[in-house]
Ligand SMILES: Nc1ncnc2c1ncn2[C@@H]1O[C@H](COP(=O)(O)OP(=O)(O)O)[C@@H](O)[C@H]1O
């Protein structure tokens with residue numbers, strides 16, 4: 254059941270980066286609970302670009318490869334624990350299901366266990382595991398035209414709703 258849908262208009266890549274940053278910061282401020290974000294859109298829509306900016310905002314340094322060949326790239330993140338003034342150590346997973354030819358591969362991949370643990374998971378091509386993924390906290394879909402992206406953000410949980418509410422006004426359309 255979706256909580257809310259937000260239409261977006263991203264003029265260029267810096268808007269996509271700004272969207273990812275705002276969402277990542279809202280997640281941290283919410284105490285960084287287990288998170289699943291799904292990313293939909295054709296090849297070149299900007300899914301990996303969004304995921305990179307999201308991971309950067311979580312403090313990931315160095316190269317962020319597209320996981321289209323490796324299936325999953327794992328990062329260790331250390332984010333500020335706003336309640337106890339320390340840091341929270343957890344994994345972040347960047348997953349790309351493009352190469353799945355059958356949703357059953359999701360079950361065989363072991364990704365269900367990974368995504369069910371703590372940390373943040375960003376999944377490109379979630380429709381390639383149609384019906385098998387857990388409910389996403391947030392689903393982003395992107396439709397490209399030039400450098401512009403028409404986007405739609407759907408919140409599927411309370412944390413997703415909190416993140417959706419943190420989207421800067423100027424990125425909203427309509
Ligand atoms: N507004 C935008 N948002 C995201 N990417 C954009 C935007 N405008 C242009 N681009 C370019 O589009 C491409 C998107 O590629 P990528 O993020 O790998 O897409 P996907 O993972 O969806 O296949 C990149 O080359 C990026 O620089």
Ligand SMILES: [Mg+2]
Nearest residue numbers: 300301319377
């Ligand atoms: Mg990609």
